[in-house]
Amino acid sequence: MSTPTAGPLQILAFDVFGTVVDWHGSIAREVDAMQLGVDGGRFALAWRAGYLPAMERVRKGELGWTRIDDLHRMILDSVLAKFGIRLLPDRIEHLNKVWHRLDPWPDTLAGLHRLRSRYTLCTLSNGNLGLLANMAKRAGLPWDLILSAEVFRHYKPDPQTYLGVADIFGVSPGQVMLVAAHKEDLHAAAACGLRTAFVTRPMEFGPTRQPDISREPAFDHHATDFLDLADQLGC
Numbered sequence: 001m002s003t004p005t006a007g008p009l010q011i012l013a014f015d016v017f018g019t020v021v022d023w024h025g026s027i028a029r030e031v032d033a034m035q036l037g038v039d040g041g042r043f044a045l046a047w048r049a050g051y052l053p054a055m056e057r058v059r060k061g062e063l064g065w066t067r068i069d070d071l072h073r074m075i076l077d078s079v080l081a082k083f084g085i086r087l088l089p090d091r092i093e094h095l096n097k098v099w100h101r102l103d104p105w106p107d108t109l110a111g112l113h114r115l116r117s118r119y120t121l122c123t124l125s126n127g128n129l130g131l132l133a134n135m136a137k138r139a140g141l142p143w144d145l146i147l148s149a150e151v152f153r154h155y156k157p158d159p160q161t162y163l164g165v166a167d168i169f170g171v172s173p174g175q176v177m178l179v180a181a182h183k184e185d186l187h188a189a190a191a192c193g194l195r196t197a198f199v200t201r202p203m204e205f206g207p208t209r210q211p212d213i214s215r216e217p218a219f220d221h222h223a224t225d226f227l228d229l230a231d232q233l234g235c
Helices: 023-034 040-049 051-059 068-083 089-100 108-116 129-139 159-169 183-191 226-232
Strands: 011-014 120-123 176-180 195-199 221-223
Touching (some): 011 159, 023 089, 040 051, 040 068, 068 089, 068 129, 089 129, 108 226, 159 176, 159 183, 176 183, 183 195, 195 226, 221 226
Parallel strands (some): 011 120, 011 176, 195 221
C-alpha cells in the first residue's frame, strides 16, 4: 500500500474509459444499430485494440502530439477497411464521436455523487478535453474538474500525468487517489506516490473477454463498484 506523506486524502482522480463508462457496450450498441453487417462487439474490440499502440507512437515521438479524437479516427479508418465497410464521411465522423456518447456503468452516477460529498473529483483520462466535456454533459457526470492528458501533453502512464494532478490542486501526490479499473494505470500512479483504488469492471470487454480482477495487496482499495468504494471511504 502507498504511504500517505502529506496529510489526508483530498482528490479522487478517475480513469474514465472502462472505469466510469462502458465503452464496449456503448460502441457495440451503436454499431449494431447502424446495421453495418458486422457484430458490434467484435467491432468495438477491434477499435479498442488500436488504442494503446496509437498512443505509444505519440509517447515514443513517432507522432507529434495527437488528440485521442484524431487517434480514434486513424484507428477507425483501419478497422472499417479491415471489415470491408464503406461509409460516407459524415457517417464516419458521427461514428468516431461515439466515444463522446459512452454510457456510464449502472453504479457510476450514484457512486460519484456519494464520493463527491467528501472529496474533490476530477478525471485523469487520455481522452481529450472536448470529448470528456461532451461525455460529462450527456451523462450528467458530476466532475469538479476535467483533466486530460491533453493538459499535460503526455499520455498515461507517463509520470507527468499523475504528478500533474497533484500540482494543479497544490497538494502532495499522497493526497491524490487514482481510481481505475486497470492495474497498469494504478501501478504507474503508485510509483509516483499516489494512493490507489482498483474498481473491478468484469464486463469492460464484453462477455467474451474476462479482465484480471484479482485482488492485489499493492493497491490501497479493492472495490466492486463506486458504491462499494464510497462505503470504504466513509461517504
